[in-house]
Amino acid sequence: MLGGYVFTWGGIAxxxxxxxxxxMEFHDAEHLCNILGFLVFLVVFLWxxxxxxxxxxxxxxxGGGGLMTASASLIQHMLV
Numbered sequence: 001m002l003g004g005y006v007f008t009w010g011g012i013a014x015x016x017x018x019x020x021x022x023x024m025e026f027h028d029a030e031h032l033c034n035i036l037g038f039l040v041f042l043v044v045f046l047w048x049x050x051x052x053x054x055x056x057x058x059x060x061x062x063g064g065g066g067l068m069t070a071s072a073s074l075i076q077h078m079l080v
Contacts, residue, residue: 003061004048008041010068017075 012033019029044061051057 001045003058003065004041004044006065007044007061007068008037008065010065010072011040012037013072014068014075017072017079021075021079 015033015036016026016029019032020026024032048057048061
């Protein structure tokens with residue numbers, strides 16, 4: 001659950017920052033990414049149960065979530 005949350009939160013943050021940087025209104029980007037975040041969390045949650053290697057699951061979820069969060073932070077700093 002925690003890894004899926006980190007991955008989904010990173011994806012939402014990156015999506016909002018990227019869409020806002022591309023010219024979409026902030027609240028529109030936020031709502032779109034939050035709606036897609038539910039689907040992403042569902043897919044990640046189901047994949048975590050189907051995966052054969054638990055270390056790979058943790059690497060993808062925490063590593064991917066961390067990279068997406070760092071990328072979103074970089075985009076936000078470039079916008080300000």
